[in-house]
Amino acid sequence: MPRKRPKKLDQLLGSQRLQQFADFTEQHQRWQQLMRDCFAKQPLAELISQCEVVAVSAPSLIIKVSSAAVGQRIKTEQERIITYFQTHATPAITRLEIRIRPGRQASATPPPPAQPKPAQNESDTVRKLREQAALCEEPLRSQLLALADKYDA
The missing domain is CATH 1.10.287 (Helix Hairpins)
Known part of the structure; x- marks a missing residue:
């Protein structure tokens, strides 16, 4: 079976898929900034580092959080967050979804450091x-x- 010829760099850079990815990345950064601004105006400023906007698709704002406790704190301010995104985001937001995805920084106690094996004869x-x-x-x-x-x- 003959191999396909590799695409030239200008073909890759001008492709529609690359443009879609660039547009999504730019939109994701805007959503993140909106969330940071919203949390800064709420009593949630200390939670910014533990949250990430996954998607904004009408009618849902989907936020990934590092723990259930963080998710619960965000749920208490749900109406304010929805109102903020309704006035600042393009799609109409009426619902907030919280997804708990613990990461390494989310663990309460860091794993103990590996103990070096003692040198024994x-x-x-x-x-x-x-x-x-x-x-x-x-x-x-x-x-x-x-x-x-x-x-x-």
């Missing part, structure tokens, strides 16, 4: 295996002793 490991074997019953005891013998050799 094999004899120390063998000693600990034998100590643990002395505390265990069969068949675990014999398995631990066999493992210690394997490392001891």
Whole structure:
């Protein structure tokens, strides 16, 4: 099967799909700015970094949030947000949808840092295996002793 010839750069830059993507990106940035302005005028200014406008399509404004708690705070100001977007956005907004999509920054407690493995020589490991074997019953005891013998050799 013959391969298609690669498109030239000016063909790609002038394509309709690229223009649609550029238009959507520009529109998305406008929606984000509208949300920032709206939240700044509401008691929601500290939540701006945890929210993102996903889409504005009549009659819905869809906002992605990092947690259910953030979503609940936004829901309490739902009417004000809808009113703000009705006066400033092109499509008519009558409903607010909240989508919870936790991200890395959304976790309340960061994961613990990976503990570096302590530098131990094999004899120390063998000693600990034998100590643990002395505390265990069969068949675990014999398995631990066999493992210690394997490392001891």
